[in-house]
Amino acid sequence: MSDQDQAIRPWQRDIYSVxxxxxxxxxxxxxxxxxxxxxxxxxxxxxxxxxxLTTEEEGVGLAAGLFLGGQRSVLLMQSSGVGNCxxxxxxxxxxxxxxxxxxxxxxxFAEFVPWQIPMGKRxxxxxxxxxxxxxxxxxxKSVGDICSxxxxxxxxxxxxxxxxLSQRLIGRKNWxx
Amino acid sequence: xTKIRSDREFRGFKMIERRPxxxxxxxxxxxxxxxxxxxxxxxxxxxxxxxxxxxxDWGAMGSAAMVGLGLALSRPERPVIVFTGDGEMxxxxxxxxxxxxxxxxNLSILVLDNEQYAETGMQRxxxxxxxxxxxxxxxCGIQNASVLTRPEEIAAxxxxxxxxxxxxxxxxxxxxxDQPRTVPEREGTLIASRFMRSLAADQAxx
Numbered sequence: 001m002s003d004q005d006q007a008i009r010p011w012q013r014d015i016y017s018v019x020x021x022x023x024x025x026x027x028x029x030x031x032x033x034x035x036x037x038x039x040x041x042x043x044x045x046x047x048x049x050x051x052x053l054t055t056e057e058e059g060v061g062l063a064a065g066l067f068l069g070g071q072r073s074v075l076l077m078q079s080s081g082v083g084n085c086x087x088x089x090x091x092x093x094x095x096x097x098x099x100x101x102x103x104x105x106x107x108x109f110a111e112f113v114p115w116q117i118p119m120g121k122r123x124x125x126x127x128x129x130x131x132x133x134x135x136x137x138x139x140x141k142s143v144g145d146i147c148s149x150x151x152x153x154x155x156x157x158x159x160x161x162x163x164x165l166s167q168r169l170i171g172r173k174n175w176x177x
Numbered sequence: 178x179t180k181i182r183s184d185r186e187f188r189g190f191k192m193i194e195r196r197p198x199x200x201x202x203x204x205x206x207x208x209x210x211x212x213x214x215x216x217x218x219x220x221x222x223x224x225x226x227x228x229x230x231x232x233x234d235w236g237a238m239g240s241a242a243m244v245g246l247g248l249a250l251s252r253p254e255r256p257v258i259v260f261t262g263d264g265e266m267x268x269x270x271x272x273x274x275x276x277x278x279x280x281x282x283n284l285s286i287l288v289l290d291n292e293q294y295a296e297t298g299m300q301r302x303x304x305x306x307x308x309x310x311x312x313x314x315x316x317c318g319i320q321n322a323s324v325l326t327r328p329e330e331i332a333a334x335x336x337x338x339x340x341x342x343x344x345x346x347x348x349x350x351x352x353x354x355d356q357p358r359t360v361p362e363r364e365g366t367l368i369a370s371r372f373m374r375s376l377a378a379d380q381a382x383x
Contacts (some may be wrong), residue, residue: 061272
């Protein structure tokens with residue numbers, strides 16, 4: 001599958017619909033190929049603010065400030081970004097502010113770059129360790145429902161939640177070109 | 178190995194006293210939202226007078242400026258003032274780039290720069306070795322960024338914090354040394370819920 005094929009996938013449109021239904025007003029991200037279509041959909045929506053971060057850590061403070069000011073947001077990152085954030089997550093835990101992370105996984109299926117594997121293997125456990133409720137989406141049809149549940153649980157129950165979007169769902173990266 | 182010693186005393190700084198400066202900047206704060214970053218800025222902001230719309234960011238070092246950005250974007254009608262230290266700002270220099278994407282008119286970031294980690298034994302920070310945080314902010318795209326070295330400059334800065342005339346970064350060169358500790362609420366849920374309830378109550382009255 002080429003990068004072009006990753007432009008906008010049906011499950012990414014499902015996530016975008018979930019954002020709209022849940023009144024998500026801001027999306028911040030360090031980009032990943034697996035998030036590309038969703039980022040494009042959000043960037044084109046005048047009702048959703050977007051912020052490209054220099055590091056995922058910034059997204060935690062940003063989400064906290066947005067929520068304190070009355071806006072719901074979602075933070076998009078790749079599994080490697082989870083490792084960057086650990087101490088920042090304590091801001092949300094201490095203040096019981098809901099964080100919602102959508103994490104595209106690397107290092108778990110047909111991975112070409114072995115450097116992705118150490119953090120990919122531990123991203124889910126690291127999130128659990130930091131107190132997140134962690135969900136995992138494996139097949140395209142259930143992505144929207146799982147994201148909807150994670151977002152609702154975060155904002156209804158003041159929890160930090162994360163959805164791991166599996167590497168198999170995102171598809172193999174084409175290394176042949 | 179030769180240790181480089183601070184040259185700040187020789188740069189002609191009269192330097193600013195942190196407590197009176199913060200108190201003056203928060204005088205007549207109007208409907209401003211205030212974020213205080215961990216360590217001394219938390220104590221300084223509390224010493225200037227507790228307020229429901231103070232968010233004391235006791236931990237998560239590096240986050241204060243980004244919490245301020247989130248508030249500024251979600252509450253464009255209100256001035257947002259962040260007090261942070263040089264140590265915390267240095268931990269998240271990228272925040273200047275990220276803030277410059279939006280350049281919210283209502284956001285001011287004030288760095289209380291004593292060129293040292295005051296909480297941990299006065300070790301020098303990179304600003305003591307020459308990093309100019311205002312120059313970094315400008316290079317990242319925040320044009321209104323300057324270094325303040327004289328107490329007289331505080332009075333001129335004070336009304337700018339409420340003007341909502343563009344993102345502002347002020348690096349206040351403050352006297353090194355510890356202050357009497359003034360300790361606000363530490364329980365994060367109370368700090369956050371007080372803040373959000375107060376905002377909601379203001380909204381309901383409006």
